[in-house]
Amino acid sequence: MNTYQLSHLEALEAESMHIIREVAAEFERPVMLFSGGKDSVVMLRLAEKAFWPCPLPFPVMHVDTGHNFAEVIEFRDRRVAELGARLVVASVQDAIDSGLVREETGPRASRNRLQTTALLAAIEDHGFDAAFGGARRDEEKARAKERVYSFRDEFGQWDPKNQRPELWSLFNGRHRKGEHIRVFPISNWTELDIWQYVAEEGIDLPSIYFAHDREVFERDGMLLAVSQFVTVMDHEEVITKRVRYRTVGDASCTGAVESGASSVDDVIAEVASTRITERGATRADDRTSEAAMEDRKREGYF
Amino acid sequence: MELLRFATAGSVDDGKSTLIGRLLYDSKAIFEDQLASVERASVQMGAEYTNLALLTDGLRAEREQGITIDVAYRYFATPKRKFIIADTPGHIQYTRNMVTGASLADLALVLVDARNGILEQSRRHAFLASLLRIPHMVVCVNKMDLVDYDEARFDEIKAEFRDFATKLEIPDLSFIPLSALHGDNVVERSHNMAWYEGSSLLHHLEEVHIASDRNLIDARFPVQYVLRPFSNEWHDYRGYAGTVVGGVLKPGDEVVALPSGFTSTIKTIDTPRGAVAEAYAPMSVSVTLNDDIDISRGDMICRPHNRPTTGQDIDAMVCWMTEQSSLVPRTKLALKHTTRTARCLVKDLQYRLDVNTLHRDERADALALNEIGRVSLRTTVPLFYDEYRRNRLTGSFILIDEGTNNTVGAGMVLGPSQ
Ligand SMILES: Nc1nc2c(ncn2[C@@H]2O[C@H](COP(=O)(O)OP(=O)(O)O)[C@@H](O)[C@H]2O)c(=O)[nH]1
Numbered sequence: 001m002n003t004y005q006l007s008h009l010e011a012l013e014a015e016s017m018h019i020i021r022e023v024a025a026e027f028e029r030p031v032m033l034f035s036g037g038k039d040s041v042v043m044l045r046l047a048e049k050a051f052w053p054c055p056l057p058f059p060v061m062h063v064d065t066g067h068n069f070a071e072v073i074e075f076r077d078r079r080v081a082e083l084g085a086r087l088v089v090a091s092v093q094d095a096i097d098s099g100l101v102r103e104e105t106g107p108r109a110s111r112n113r114l115q116t117t118a119l120l121a122a123i124e125d126h127g128f129d130a131a132f133g134g135a136r137r138d139e140e141k142a143r144a145k146e147r148v149y150s151f152r153d154e155f156g157q158w159d160p161k162n163q164r165p166e167l168w169s170l171f172n173g174r175h176r177k178g179e180h181i182r183v184f185p186i187s188n189w190t191e192l193d194i195w196q197y198v199a200e201e202g203i204d205l206p207s208i209y210f211a212h213d214r215e216v217f218e219r220d221g222m223l224l225a226v227s228q229f230v231t232v233m234d235h236e237e238v239i240t241k242r243v244r245y246r247t248v249g250d251a252s253c254t255g256a257v258e259s260g261a262s263s264v265d266d267v268i269a270e271v272a273s274t275r276i277t278e279r280g281a282t283r284a285d286d287r288t289s290e291a292a293m294e295d296r297k298r299e300g301y302f
Numbered sequence: 303m304e305l306l307r308f309a310t311a312g313s314v315d316d317g318k319s320t321l322i323g324r325l326l327y328d329s330k331a332i333f334e335d336q337l338a339s340v341e342r343a344s345v346q347m348g349a350e351y352t353n354l355a356l357l358t359d360g361l362r363a364e365r366e367q368g369i370t371i372d373v374a375y376r377y378f379a380t381p382k383r384k385f386i387i388a389d390t391p392g393h394i395q396y397t398r399n400m401v402t403g404a405s406l407a408d409l410a411l412v413l414v415d416a417r418n419g420i421l422e423q424s425r426r427h428a429f430l431a432s433l434l435r436i437p438h439m440v441v442c443v444n445k446m447d448l449v450d451y452d453e454a455r456f457d458e459i460k461a462e463f464r465d466f467a468t469k470l471e472i473p474d475l476s477f478i479p480l481s482a483l484h485g486d487n488v489v490e491r492s493h494n495m496a497w498y499e500g501s502s503l504l505h506h507l508e509e510v511h512i513a514s515d516r517n518l519i520d521a522r523f524p525v526q527y528v529l530r531p532f533s534n535e536w537h538d539y540r541g542y543a544g545t546v547v548g549g550v551l552k553p554g555d556e557v558v559a560l561p562s563g564f565t566s567t568i569k570t571i572d573t574p575r576g577a578v579a580e581a582y583a584p585m586s587v588s589v590t591l592n593d594d595i596d597i598s599r600g601d602m603i604c605r606p607h608n609r610p611t612t613g614q615d616i617d618a619m620v621c622w623m624t625e626q627s628s629l630v631p632r633t634k635l636a637l638k639h640t641t642r643t644a645r646c647l648v649k650d651l652q653y654r655l656d657v658n659t660l661h662r663d664e665r666a667d668a669l670a671l672n673e674i675g676r677v678s679l680r681t682t683v684p685l686f687y688d689e690y691r692r693n694r695l696t697g698s699f700i701l702i703d704e705g706t707n708n709t710v711g712a713g714m715v716l717g718p719s720q
């Protein structure tokens with residue numbers, strides 16, 4: 001018998017598709033941010049479903065710090081080709097080369113903050129009026145308060161105390177020229193929902209999400225991968241460990257977690273029992289202070 | 303596993319943050335690093351014990367001032383259900399925040415401090431929940447530890463609340479005595495209140511029956527987006543994409559498109575998981591028809607013998623949400639309703655409602671921030687609507703100031719203007 005009741009994943013999926021279609025219908029030049037990370041992979045899958053059997057009615061954009069995991073870039077390109085989508089790359093390296101931003105120096109240098117400038121410049125250059133991001137409200141406490149449609153002024157800034165009320169499924173995307181809206185269609189998904197959906201849908205992810213052996217060293221309580229993008233300091237010891245990534249960001253500041261989870265089911269079991277948030281476990285950038293994320297978001301970070 | 307959305311309401315210090323912190327903590331939705339950061343913050347603020355309430359204070363200004371600024375969303379799951387909490391602060395801009403947080407909620411949690419009993423604010427919370435037609439309400443009588451877990455005190459509060467609630471429409475009302483601080487009746491039934499025979503709060507949230515809350519009778523499908531692939535493989539495909547907001551749609555059903563009035567029959571219903579035999583709220587689908595009729599975004603597909611009201615003169619309860627202006631007769635605004643956008647003129651403010659006493663002030667000439675009143679509107683194009691009490695999605699709209707682009711009002715349709 002049909003009980004006319006959707007599962008939680010079906011309900012989340014329907015809500016996300018509704019949001020994505022609203023944006024496509026009401027904005028002139030939307031773009032979807034796509035990093036190859038699991039959240040953006042799921043978001044892109046939802047967009048594919050929202051417009052099936054039509055192609056995506058907007059391009060996808062990668063904000064590329066230049067500090068990438070090779071597996072992720074390979075995945076990004078493959079996925080974009082499969083969808084026949086148009087890829088825009090907003091390059092932090094280009095922003096550095098053209099003098100738009102200055103690179104941090106020292107062993108702890110990170111390009112994380114510079115992403116904001118590259119992103120805002122690309123939004124302006126291409127005249128994008130809406131940018132879909134794969135942020136989830138359960139990730140971080142500043143995000144818990146962000147709207148699905150998050151208004152940004154001409155400097156790309158977020159004003160948390162002055163957000164538009166958001167009611168029912170009615171979204172207000174009105175803005176003036178030069179302003180834009182960040183749209184978060186998977187706001188209501190948790191990390192576990194994402195993985196359950198990946199399992200249910202058989203979604204392909206970059207291999208670094210699963211257990212593999214990697215040369216790592218410990219810094220600030222996190223395991224960073226040895227790569228050309230980081231300088232291992234003298235007192236830091238390099239060891240090979242079985243690890244996987246819970247988030248995918250800039251290779252110089254995204255930490256791995258020790259894990260033997262080699263399949264989606266293993267990962268679900270791990271996520272369901274873990275006692276540390278994904279950003280807490282893996283993002284050096286959020287550890288700077290209690291309000292680190294809030295500050296970066298105000299400036300226009302995704 | 304189903305999804306349940308609930309909104310929380312309580313006056314400052316009733317223990318709302320403590321209760322949410324406990325639900326999250328006991329259901330393991332709080333992680334060690336979050337707890338550690340809360341412990342650090344508690345020490346910094348000179349607290350003697352870890353203040354679970356800090357788990358839910360998000361922004362820096364809030365932590366500094368010890369208040370909550372805006373609606374925050376929290377998530378937790380048990381093996382039975384996934385929960386989305388819309389956590390609304392109890393003081394400033396209360397009405398605006400609660401209306402926002404409650405608009406999609408299946409259930410409202412209203413907190414009452416057992417020592418204080420029903421205050422004016424509790425009445426207001428209950429009224430707003432009923433205005434927004436949240437189908438289920440749970441009154442949590444908190445801090446029972448401070449009244450010696452006294453059954454008589456609980457019964458007294460319950461009776462007083464029930465008495466007031468008879469004036470409201472609350473389809474399902476329950477009461478739970480608890481102590482958020484000590485965990486009594488939050489997850490497990492409390493040994494301190496053996497006299498209480500009901501379930502714990504979490505058990506109630508897991509079991510409350512929400513399947514029949516949706517309208518499965520009046521088929522309503524506002525068209526969001528038209529899918530035309532222009533490819534060889536899908537040459538003739540013309541799908542009307544959207545979210546079902548009422549009733550059940552099936553292939554073969556005779557349907558009518560509004561405003562054109564053309565009829566056809568449903569050929570297929572495609573979903574993200576393939577073609578289906580039935581579609582119902584809140585599914586996101588794409589409908590194809592057997593005839594080529596002209597349909598675009600903003601149109602409404604429904605059944606020929608069960609149509610929404612079509613009209614431009616509408617009466618609605620409106621909640622005003624900005625301090626930058628007030629709603630007065632002759633105000634012109636943009637309006638969004640289902641997938642339609644229109645402009646509207648405020649023709650009349652019939653009365654302003656006192657949310658504490660429910661008194662109607664017919665001499666009021668404006669609605670200011672957080673005020674609610676009955677308003678008559680004239681729209682530039684016809685809307686296809688139902689009464690809000692019959693369908694929360696075809697009966698609701700938002701008002702937008704065309705100068706600032708801000709969302710300034712929330713409307714719940716009562717019916718055509720007299
Ligand atoms: N004794 C007792 N104190 C409580 C209980 N629940 C909350 N409190 C205390 O009441 C105060 C206000 O609680 P809080 O959760 O911050 O209230 P909010 O303003 O509603 O979020 C805090 O000092 C809590 O520790 C309870 O069940 N019993």
